Amino acid sequence: MSGDVSDRDIAVFEAGIKLGALYHQFIGTPLSLKTIKVVENAITRSVSLQPYVKAVKVEINREKVRERTTRFGYCELCGDMLDVWLVVEYRGVEVRARLKFDGEYPLMFLESVSAAEP
Amino acid sequence: MSGDVSDRDIAVFEAGIKLGALYHQFIGTPLSLKTIKVVENAITRSVSLQPYVKAVKVEINREKVRERTTRFGYCELCGDMLDVWLVVEYRGVEVRARLKFDGEYPLMFLESVSAAEP
């Protein structure tokens, strides 16, 4: 069987790269309720620079930041605080992917893969 | 058009996650010729833990490490030093992916996507 790589494969692969990269780049960043927006914005803008990213939305869970704020007045960005919606488009294939805490684990998964709107 | 996600999509997505994660986790690690093997091994073993990874090989470019070693006797892991071969398998779909310096840029790309050997 041929192992040919399709445009759809590349679109999906690129979506995976972005989520894996985002997670391991920004986890550990010092964080407080006052800096959540600045950090969300920096992550969003950084991911948006990468190839084939059509849209990205990053939300950091306020409640978890509040709960984990230590006596020093801050905490650090953890994987289970992140909610990410990512849309990648490559040659007409649109991929929607998520990074989301599932109650036990920050999961990365595909929501849909389809031909983009013409 | 349906946006249904196939096993093939998931296999390819998982390969992308691993390469994006590896890159952004380990870039910046202090490095010398004497520690290359230890760092290669730690990266290999860490990636191998992640879901659906069938095989991974990590090579750090000795020549670049030698060239960039400073007067302090070490350098740091840069993206263009990394050569990675990754095989992911998900429900019978085997994905071969690479991270490789192309002369200008550390590129991540798919080599093949196919049904695994039965």
Added chain:
Amino acid sequence: MSGDVSDRDIAVFEAGIKLGALYHQFIGTPLSLKTIKVVENAITRSVSLQPYVKAVKVEINREKVRERTTRFGYCELCGDMLDVWLVVEYRGVEVRARLKFDGEYPLMFLESVSAAEP
């Protein structure tokens, strides 16, 4: 000889922590001329959260970002792009520290350690 730790020691130690942390947290972040300010701001705000930080200024070298921007329209944050001025104060001791590229290597060093203005 006693190994007693002074307030001055702690002030200086805290400054070192901040620079080491900043460097290894943010190196590798995708970057372009358009996102420099957002990333500088996120780093500044994140460092400012940490204990005893009185002031911090982060500058990313525009010229290097311009030069290293690839055909994909971005590059990544490298150590030699960073210019950081940090002021830490602990119990009346003020420490001024820098992270600065010295032509070969991104160096972290102390500029001054002194009693803070009363």
Added chain:
Amino acid sequence: MSGDVSDRDIAVFEAGIKLGALYHQFIGTPLSLKTIKVVENAITRSVSLQPYVKAVKVEINREKVRERTTRFGYCELCGDMLDVWLVVEYRGVEVRARLKFDGEYPLMFLESVSAAEP
């Protein structure tokens, strides 16, 4: 008052750099009971390369790794799993520093600063 920087200041500053760097470089690394030794070793060897490091010992808490291992068979390196003993020596000044979980927070602190054994 003069802001002159002493050898003792530099020794202590360098210790801080190493702990801040170590923490933010390796947090997030995929981890299981089987890879703890490999990761401990890679961290130890990487830190040992840096200037003025005389000794370093890194222990990752087995119990926490066991508890946090997910259904996927691994977890990730968190700050509260790390126990680090660091000895830095600069021009005859020996600094002993720790990274240690204090029950609420991974703390970095100085244990002693003194003239090295002659």
